[in-house]
Amino acid sequence: MDAPDTITSPANPRVRQAARLRDAGERRQTGLTLVDGLRELSRAAAAGVEIVEVFVVADPPPDAGRAAALAACTAACAACGAAVVPLGGRAFEKLAFGDRNEGLVGVVRFRPRSLADVSFAAGRPVLVAEGVEKPGNLGAILRTADAAGLAGMINCDGRTDAANPAAIRASLGTVFTVPLAAATAAETIRWAAAANRRVVAATPTAERAWHEAKLAGDTLLVVGSEADGLSTAWHDAARAGTIHLETVCLPMRGVADSLNVAATAAIIAYEAVRQETSR
Numbered sequence: 001m002d003a004p005d006t007i008t009s010p011a012n013p014r015v016r017q018a019a020r021l022r023d024a025g026e027r028r029q030t031g032l033t034l035v036d037g038l039r040e041l042s043r044a045a046a047a048g049v050e051i052v053e054v055f056v057v058a059d060p061p062p063d064a065g066r067a068a069a070l071a072a073c074t075a076a077c078a079a080c081g082a083a084v085v086p087l088g089g090r091a092f093e094k095l096a097f098g099d100r101n102e103g104l105v106g107v108v109r110f111r112p113r114s115l116a117d118v119s120f121a122a123g124r125p126v127l128v129a130e131g132v133e134k135p136g137n138l139g140a141i142l143r144t145a146d147a148a149g150l151a152g153m154i155n156c157d158g159r160t161d162a163a164n165p166a167a168i169r170a171s172l173g174t175v176f177t178v179p180l181a182a183a184t185a186a187e188t189i190r191w192a193a194a195a196n197r198r199v200v201a202a203t204p205t206a207e208r209a210w211h212e213a214k215l216a217g218d219t220l221l222v223v224g225s226e227a228d229g230l231s232t233a234w235h236d237a238a239r240a241g242t243i244h245l246e247t248v249c250l251p252m253r254g255v256a257d258s259l260n261v262a263a264t265a266a267i268i269a270y271e272a273v274r275q276e277t278s279r
Contacts, residue, residue: 008088043173124151131225139170140262152179206247
């Protein structure tokens with residue numbers, strides 16, 4: 001089979017169509033998104049995510065090791081049935097993440113599943129990120145869930161979706177490997193009640209320190225949005241007796257009055273790990 005022609009124009013319809021996947025509405029309508037980076041695309045392929053096409057820079061990088069890694073990832077994607085489309089430099093810049101690009105951008109069919117469609121292992125905490133706005137924070141929280149070996153993560157009332165290309169990149173591709181659901185707060189609360197999971201939420205107004213609560217086991221570890229923190233739905237459900245809610249805080253001993261949400265998630269996740277391993 002002849003090699004496909006290299007696309008050189010950023011205005012090429014195929015390139016422009018792929019670039020539109022940076023828009024959330026386009027992702028929702030098509031069920032497709034962009035994956036930038038060798039690790040990220042390799043993990044998508046290993047997880048069985050459908051790779052529709054791969055745009056690869058026509059001129060390989062001068063570093064032999066990187067060139068070999070690029071070729072290997074491209075071949076793996078092609079073996080999964082992806083169309084391989086070589087791009088010239090200017091056309092590739094239309095899709096890539098600036099100076100972070102690694103010469104490969106994939107179009108994949110991916111969207112987070114509902115709670116009913118995700119199986120979370122019993123006996124392990126599930127991390128809940130409610131109302132998170134920034135893709136970088138969402139991706140970092142996914143990396144924490146992966147690194148700590150948690151049962152999975154729920155993107156609850158997410159103000160950014162986990163199929164956002166920047167969230168995928170920040171997750172280092174763990175968005176494809178960590179059990180992940182997208183749900184509303186009401187759906188998550190009902191699921192927690194049905195699964196008999198205790199809910200432990202980090203909030204600056206709590207009086208109990210994070211390490212004093214039982215975080216290991218069948219828990220939901222909840223962190224709220226960057227701007228607004230935890231929504232009132234959780235407190236309302238606790239007052240109604242729907243869930244058992246415990247709130248914890250992390251001490252703020254400097255001039256700042258809050259921690260980054262991804263940092264907070266990492267602290268409580270690893271406290272759960274510490275409690276589990278110290279039994």
